[in-house]
Amino acid sequence: MRTDIDSFWIFALASKCRAFTLENIAWSLLIIGLAWIVITLIYWAYPGGPAWGKYKLKNTSLTISNPIPGPRGLPLAGSMELMTSLAHHKIAAAADAWKARRLMAFSLGDTRVIVTCNPDVAKEILSSSVFADRPVKESAYSLMFNRAIGFAPYGVYWRTLRKIASTHLFCPKQIKASEGQRLQIASQMVSMFINDQEKSSFSVRGVLKRASLNNMMCSVFGREYKLDSFNSEVEELRALVEEGYDLLGTLNWTDHLPWLTDFDPQKIRFRCSNLVPKVNRFVSRIIAEHRALTRSETPDFVDVLLSLQDRDKLSDSDMIAVLWVKMEKEFRCRS
Numbered sequence: 001m002r003t004d005i006d007s008f009w010i011f012a013l014a015s016k017c018r019a020f021t022l023e024n025i026a027w028s029l030l031i032i033g034l035a036w037i038v039i040t041l042i043y044w045a046y047p048g049g050p051a052w053g054k055y056k057l058k059n060t061s062l063t064i065s066n067p068i069p070g071p072r073g074l075p076l077a078g079s080m081e082l083m084t085s086l087a088h089h090k091i092a093a094a095a096d097a098w099k100a101r102r103l104m105a106f107s108l109g110d111t112r113v114i115v116t117c118n119p120d121v122a123k124e125i126l127s128s129s130v131f132a133d134r135p136v137k138e139s140a141y142s143l144m145f146n147r148a149i150g151f152a153p154y155g156v157y158w159r160t161l162r163k164i165a166s167t168h169l170f171c172p173k174q175i176k177a178s179e180g181q182r183l184q185i186a187s188q189m190v191s192m193f194i195n196d197q198e199k200s201s202f203s204v205r206g207v208l209k210r211a212s213l214n215n216m217m218c219s220v221f222g223r224e225y226k227l228d229s230f231n232s233e234v235e236e237l238r239a240l241v242e243e244g245y246d247l248l249g250t251l252n253w254t255d256h257l258p259w260l261t262d263f264d265p266q267k268i269r270f271r272c273s274n275l276v277p278k279v280n281r282f283v284s285r286i287i288a289e290h291r292a293l294t295r296s297e298t299p300d301f302v303d304v305l306l307s308l309q310d311r312d313k314l315s316d317s318d319m320i321a322v323l324w325v326k327m328e329k330e331f332r333c334r335s
Contacts, residue, residue, distance in 0.1 A: 040075050040076065041075060042057070043057065043075075044072055044073075044074075044075040045072070046067070046072075047067045047068065047069055047070055047072070047105065048067065048068060048069075048070040048071075048072070048105030048106055048107060048112070049070070049071065049072045049073045049078040049079060049105075049106055049107030050072075050073075050075060050076060050078055050107050050109075050110075051078060051107035051108070051109065051110050051111055051112045051113075052067070052068075052070075052105055052107060052112055054110070055112055067105070068100075068103050068104065068105035068114065069098045069099065069100045069103075069104060069105070070094070070098055070100060070104045070105035070106045071094050071097075071098060071106050072107075073106065073107060076109070076257070077109055077257070078106065078107030078108055078109055078111075078256075079094070079106040079107060079108065080108055080109065080251070080253070080256070082094060082106060083108065083251045084251070091104075091115055092117070094106070095115070095117065101118070102116060102118045102121050103115070103116050103118075103121065104116070108255075108256040109253070109255075109256030109257040109258075110256055110257065110258060111135065111255070111256045129154070132154035133153050133154050134151065135255070136151050137151075137248070137252060137255050138252055138254060138255055138268060138269065138272075139247045139248055139250070139252055139268050139272055140248060142268075142269060142272035142273065142276065143244055143247065143248070143272055143275065143276060143279075143324070144276065144279075144317070144320065144321040144324060145248075145321065145324070145325055147317065147318055147321035147322075148161065148321045148322050148324070148325035149161045149162060149165060149322070149325065150325055160311070160312065161322065163312070164305075164308065164312055164314075164322075168304045168305075168308070169301060169304060169326075174304070177299075178218070178219050181215065181218045181219065181224070182215060185211050185214055185215050185218075185227060186211075188211070188226065188227035188228065189207060189208075189211050189227060191228075192207055192227060192228055193207070207227075209238075210227060210234075211227060213234050213237060213238050213241075214227055214234065216237070216327055217233070217234060217237065218300070219300060219301065220300060220301045220302065220323060220326055220327060221286050221300060221301075221302055222290070222299075222300035222302065222303070236282065237282070237327070240275065240278060240279055240282060240327075241327050241328060243271070243275050244275060244279070244324070244328055245328060247268060247271055247272060247275070248328070250266065250268065252266060252268045253265060253266060254266075254268070254269075279320070279324055280320060283319075283320045283323055283324065284316065284320065286302060287302060287306070287316065287319060287320075290302045290303060290306060291306065301323065301326060302319075302323065305319045305322065305323070306319075
């Protein structure tokens with residue numbers, strides 16, 4: 001009896017499957033495609049573009065009488081073109097075009113963005129805990145920056161890092177201790193400028209970059225080098241920092257268009273995976289050397305991090321992330 005019933009269901013299923021002809025499949029795909037296009041256009045039609053339209057329609061309980069003005073951009077990509085070269089000029093021009101006096105909304109793919117040039121609104125945003133977190137870029141996450149102050153999520157770990165930074169790294173005592181080093185590098189820069197006056201031309205930017213790297217090597221790692229001499233360790237650091245800075249500054253499409261993630265069209269993930277092991281080896285070697293030596297009278301940042309105790313104590317991975325971010329910030333500020 002059971003075999004007969006099973007056979008009955010098999011024949012019934014086979015009879016139903018006859019309805020799945022090529023013509024029916026084609027019509028089904030056409031209907032699905034048209035529905036997808038209609039939904040995409042509905043999202044795009046909302047002020048601010050597709051990301052804002054999707055958010056509004058998925059949160060129908062929200063009552064927003066006056067939506068934030070802003071450009072719609074393209075149906076899927078939004079206003080990605082605003083983030084290309086001279087982005088601040090393009091965003092300012094868009095705000096003027098849309099008469100966005102206080103706030104302007106736009107979309108970067110699936111990411112909702114708000115910008116303001118009003119000082120009062122900016123102050124309110126920056127002082128609100130609602131905006132304490134920020135989306136972590138894939139490059140920042142891959143480069144371990146999610147474990148440092150700049151990108152770590154708001155919480156206990158972030159507050160611990162902030163406490164360490166304010167108490168140990170950026171306190172007046174630590175800044176005062178490195179004053180002599182900064183004066184020495186400044187005098188070396190002046191000497192190089194005076195000596196280079198005999199040449200027809202020289203790069204001021206190049207000298208400033210090299211001075212920044214030397215200052216970083218001294219204050220962060222306790223390494224002292226002359227500004228007018230070549231050193232392989234300084235050049236290695238320069239290459240690492242410039243590559244990391246370039247990766248962080250590149251607009252990564254996969255951060256805002258999730259369906260591109262598996263393709264890695266800009267090779268951001270590939271470049272990060274090549275850079276991180278080099279950074280780990282560079283910083284880990286210096287940390288190991290500091291552990292093997294006694295502390296100097298003028299401790300550098302590595303000495304300070306190694307001296308932390310109890311709850312403030314960081315793992316090697318966290319120290320590498322903090323030092324790596326410190327190097328990036330030093331280089332960015334002086335470039």
